[in-house]
Amino acid sequence: MQLDNQLLILFFTLASHWRQKPLQLATMIVGLAAATALFSGVQALNEEARASYAEASDILGANQFSSIVAKDRQTFPQEKYIDLRRRGLPVTPVIHGSVKIDGISINLMGIDIVTLPQSNAPVTLMPDPSQGSDNATNQFDLVKFITPPWQAAASPVLIDRLRISPDTTIDAQDHGSLPPLFPLKTVPPQTIILDIGAAQSILEMAGVVSELFYVGDHMSPQHRKTIISLGFDILDPGQENDIEQLTSSFHLNLAAFGFLSFLVGLLIVHAAAGLAFEQRRPIFRTLMACGINRSTLMFSLTLEVMIIAIVAGTIGIFLGYIIAASLLPDVSKTLQGLYGAVVADTLVARPLWLLLGLGMSIAGAFIASARFVFQLHGLPILKTAYPEAWRAKQSQSLRWQSIGAGLFLILLVISNIVGSGLLKGFVMMGCLLCAAALLLPACLTGMLALASRFFSKTVLLEWFFADTRQQLSGLSLALQALLLALAVNIGVGTMVGSFRTTFTSWLDQRLAAELYVNPGDNVSYREIENWLSRKKGVKAVLPAAFKEARSGGLPLSIFAFTPNSIYRDHWPLLDKSPDAWDRLKSTENVLINEQFARRENVWAGDSVAVTLADGEKTAQIVGVYSDYGNTKAEIMVPLSTLTAWYPATEASLFVVRADPSLVSELVNDLKNTFSLNDKQLIDQQALKSFSVAVFEQTFLITNALNVLTLIIAGIALFTSLLSLATARLPQLAPLWAVGVPRAILSRFELARALVLALMTSVLALPLGISIAWMLTAIVNVEAFGWKLPIIIFPGDLFTLMVLAAGTAFASAFVPALQLRRTSNAQLLRLFAQEK
């Protein structure tokens, strides 16, 4: 009871500090809330996407049944399935593929409803009498499901998105028509489930299956042995699905941004907590002198930190939810555009996410203030509460920070030598950013000393530079936050700008043809080809085709083209054998895209294995082309080669070279003559605009997070300057007393913020460009499979510097105004207080 009472008194005594310094409390809460908001916002986005992938994974059976697959992960003849059934194994066949509807990539999953037990199937198609009449499953008709023209199940979200009315067939761009859909809530948004026979027919995969599900309760050792002896692999439930692997880099990017913002926010908290501790140091000594136990004092401070963290964390989670909810539709579009992954665009507040946000807020507050709380451990009770001499403290701090920076640089070199993959890129960037942040105060001290040598023409300028050096210790955390935000901004901005420039010039080269015609199934290709050939202004009609295959167990697209100078002259090759285009005449030679080359580390002169429906084909690579925006591996062969590999192949696309001035007339004629729609006729300009739009969409989230991080750095600078403003008055009062007007002092305060921000931005330039290099040379290669040249945009860098200076000016404006408006009485009180 006594202890409780003591703790209560102690707690309220310590908390009285915040009543006197509400701004400091606000700084701490704003910093922590901002840190938590961006971190939890990004987490919410990732969680939502992962939840969508998990739903997809569940529906595909990965978490329900053991999967039996071919050793090469390719399709296998369905006779093998029949063989296993005859041996008494409870297996059911499944086939997977994808089709495109209205530009959206949809997974097709073919099942055998007879052998897939409905009692524990991931999706129950059979009607359940216990459910209401409006239950979607009531639309299921077994006979319609298993007999032509079939019926398929899709999520209401997908049906809504595709704007399909029930009982109508759907045109898939590359696979004819799909059966009518009925809505089923348990089907994930990007999947259509249908009978295996229907799927085999649509996907042109007759007689083969992708995998078998073992639907028995428990796989006996004997069954396991039989399966393995027949040349299969068994994948136990819980294996990560393809889409999760594909999108991992995107989510890692988001997580890295979230974490960076969290760190920037923690710098604000650290600064505020440090100031509060310094100001309360005399109180701590008095309390201990009055008999308060040291550990009780530490406990009380910890409790205080925890309460602040909970309040700030709750605000942060709320803000994070708003950020995530506003960004989710764009994230959803980006994932759809980049990976064909469909993610729900409505955010659900998940308990795990809420707890993680709150946990990070509490952990962050403890990390930011732990050093100060533990300083109490060695605080002598009777020693006078003078703060440490700033110069000694500053030089000691610079020494430790330089040692820390050195360690981070060593770690950077080590990770560059021994590391690999995406993680290596992020670790290297993290090390570089940490080292640079730690070196910043030393660099600024040096720059100020140099500036002082050249610009200290008057006594006030001499004081200005000396005083600015002294203020560095109080402002360094905010400036470090600004440095990190600017460097990441420059890095990401340069990377995106380089990418945009490279991508646009690549598009200009690659989309040299004036018109692309995709007639679909309803129109005769020959008829259109003949019609186009006779048309005035048409220079060439070049049939082309796409085909899906696999290589190394992963999906592969084959683009077949009709050889023409348009490819030879405009298709940029990154690596090539001599006479690459001529050598494509042989059906043994192929071109591959950069993604494929980097993934498999195969280049011109190497061989590549392509798995076709009737076996494997080994071809020689004669060139590697850049293929920005495509996340999949692709090979390019003449149409004659594809026809040799797949004799039944027909052209599905016409690349038309025409007089540019006649293109719009040609488009209208094609529409009128063959009833083609806008989606089937794409002119060069429209395709370029679409590609650029997809590109912009891809980096929309990155740009948004970039701006948010800069805003947090701005808050850090503002709150630091505001916190320091009170401490500044006693330092500036003597100058006022000796005749330096407040107006001049407040101008110097503004100038100080500007000078420091500009110096920080100058230092951020090489750092940001290094980050851009790491992003383009390491992270992009790992994440997307392509490497880019770095292009520097001086205009953008200048704008960013102006923005940084503007942020600093805005941050310093309020404290400077406060100083200017400080009354004589307030300044005189400072002298009176000193007595």
Place this chain on the structure above:
Amino acid sequence: MALKVISVKKSYDTPTGKLTVLDGIDFKLEAGKSLALTGESGSGKSTLLHLIAGLDRLDQGDILVSGQSVREMSDSARASLRRCDLGIIFQQYNLIPSLTVSQNIAFQARLARRHDQSWDQTLMDRLGLKGLEQRFPEQLSGGQQQRVAIARTLAARPPLVLADEPTGNLDEATGDGVLDLTLELAQTTSTAFLMVTHSLRLAERLDARIHLAKGRILKGKTNAA
């Protein structure tokens, strides 16, 4: 005349009503002379010093520093007055922590555009600051810091020096030494010296003394110069 204080009145608004701090103060101080301002705490000594320095505004009366009326001055003119026509020595020294000893000493003289390196050297020699030029205030003892503050004020050669308890933070021996030196230097440069102090012992060493009580000059205890 270095300083002329004419019927100065000053009061402050407080929650309990108007508080009169100074109520008709009159005195003058000639160049090269020194004057002690004594009185109990709250008698208005520091307020008077602040009014003379133009750090605060008076309600009635006038103050003439080197013949210039402080009452009529704008804020910038008061700032200029402090830069060029008077110097203030604070009890807490009020040195600029980011500048070295030599930079601190030269500071006000440079502001007043009267900087003389050899005079700085003389002051440092006389005040025993030789060898400490490159040190920062935090690296000095209290006595050393106060001597730097005095040097800073005298380096600008102001016609009037105002000192607010300049030896209040020093032990008796150090305080006496610092005061002797200040008075000697003030005399050498014909500077008028006005010092606020609690100590009658120190006050006796100046040319004249004024004792304030409840905002008025106490009769019988005035020997203004």
